[in-house]
Amino acid sequence: MFKTIDIITSGLVAQRQRLNTIAENVANVNTTRDAEGNVAPFQRRFVAFSAEKTEGKAAGVEFDVLQAANAEPRRVYEPGHPDADQNGYVDYPNINLVTEFVNALEASRAYEANIASFNTTQKIGDMTLRILA
Structure with missing residues (x-):
């Protein structure tokens, strides 16, 4: 039963990280500069999941936060913007x-x-303890 809870917990952590990454993307939808202040649009990030393996058996969820490095920026004509290029984009x-x-x-x-x-696993554990008691 504890192994099941560990697998479920790893899924919860992975989905929480996915939600955090999505929130970061939404928050930076209009970001035109990097952390150092250089003109460079924010690069969208996403979470990639994979099965965590222990002794050849699935043991949970692993994840990596990846960056879409080759994504073309969305070019908007705004000649008055401080980050516009020489053509106004x-x-x-x-x-x-x-x-x-x-x-x-x-x-x-x-x-x-x-x-x-998780709740179902907890109920099954409780029922098992009642049967054994």
Whole structure:
């Protein structure tokens, strides 16, 4: 039973990281500069999941936060913007808010499913203890 709870917990942590990454993308949808102040649009990030393996058996969820490095920026004509190039275009992150919101909804549902699995596992453990008592 503890192994099941460990697997469920790893799924919860992975989905929480996915939601945090989506929130970071949404927060930076109009960011045109990097952390050092250089003109460079924010690069969208996403979470990639994989099965954690122990002794050849699945033991949970692993994740990596990756950056979409080759994403073309969204170019907008704004000649008065301080980050505009010599032609008047500003490079914004290529982040689609609809896609991000759908991904957030999916991650939220997966998180809820993990919580439901945890509650079911806990009930099974309680019932087992009652039977054994």
